[in-house]
Amino acid sequence: MKSSEKLVEIKNLRKKFEATTVLEDISIDIHQGEVVVLLGPSGCGKSTLLRCINGLENIQGGVIILEGEKLNEQTKRIHLVRQKIGMVFQSYDLFPHMTVLENIILGPCKAQKRAKKEVVKEAEELLLRVGLFDKKDVYPRQLSGGQKQRVAIVRALCMHPKLMLFDEVTAALDPEMVREVLDVMLKLAKDGTTMIIVTHEMQFAKAIADRIIFLDHGKIVEESEPNVFFSSPRTERAKQFLNLFEFDAI
């Protein structure tokens, strides 16, 4: 699905929390329609990288360029840039005081000022696609974790984002609900959505990724195609990491 057109360019990105450097000299290009999966041990900076791309963190060095527009927390029109990026968080974070439908149409109606009628129609279509049409008028707390996460994905999609960011979206879910969320993401990938995914689901990463980026201690350690990465990782660090997911028979 990948085209040669660059959607996001990250150049020499550096991020510090006070004295600790969290990301060091990160450079990644993401092409239109590409699915990039970020892997790495906890605390390696994967989530922070996603948050930087969405301008939720200020950065100490380097640039992030989305469709030729430079992006940083200080940009006055950051909210306009963010409308082009959909982000789904680990803890779903639906707005508890709004129904499912209201959650979804808030951004398109208020931030993008689109006509409510058209947005509702689209929201309903999207809900239908993720199998939650009958839940459109319920409040988030009446939903299961997997359902909430699917709504959160729809909420992000309804903004027509150019890029979707998924931050460990299945990490807080019960195992039997992981699949329903991953299926939605696989469908999106098939439709050519550009995505950056942080996950700990290795099988899923292998299935969905066009490219795996392996981070450790805030640096890119390895960058390769999924079948190469999972069958013959080039670096010792990646080998060790992948071994964590293998179990030897006793």
Added chain:
Amino acid sequence: MQDLGIEVLFQGKNLFRLLEGLWVTVRISIISVLISIVLGIVLGMIMTMRNPFIKIITRCYLEFVRIMPQLVLLFLIYFGLTKMFQINLSGELSAVIVFVLWGTAEMGDLVRGALTSIPKHQYESGKAIGLTVVQNYLYIIIPQTIRRLLPQAINLVTRMIKTTSLIALIGVVEVVKVGQQIIEASRLTTPSAAIWIYGVIFFLYFIVCYPISILSTRLEKHWRN
């Protein structure tokens, strides 16, 4: 003849005077509560700022107003200002000033608590769907804050209404003061007037405060569903 204290209530203009007194109570309460809510929301938002200087100032203000008994504050404003600066405020105005000072502090702290209890991710989700800061507050943070705030805010409002009985001590003739006057005037003719008049006053306070707490229960229930 049987001594029926309740008769006092219907002698002359006594009932009307009590209601007039109640109106003074309610008027001072409404004005103070409304101003306190508005200023309290602003103060609460200011208190969530990270600036240490602002933190110290607001903290001092809050603690000062809280630790002081309201009666002392009333005396301070009503008598103190006159002595020190020759500012002659009416009893009612002094009362409003004191209740606004107190109400704003308490309300500010409630608002601060409610704002900081909203998970950080709610702010971020709002940002992530491209809302501006103002929109984020308007559609996401404030509605949730109000829901969290309501029970305690209602509690504060009823506390403020009840505490207005103190202003009799700076010469404002509100409902309790009127009651005392009626009781004193009929001390010899109807010795049992006190229980009846204070009973009526109890009832009047109840009429004012109960609908407020009903309203809050209703809203809470409504928002839960």
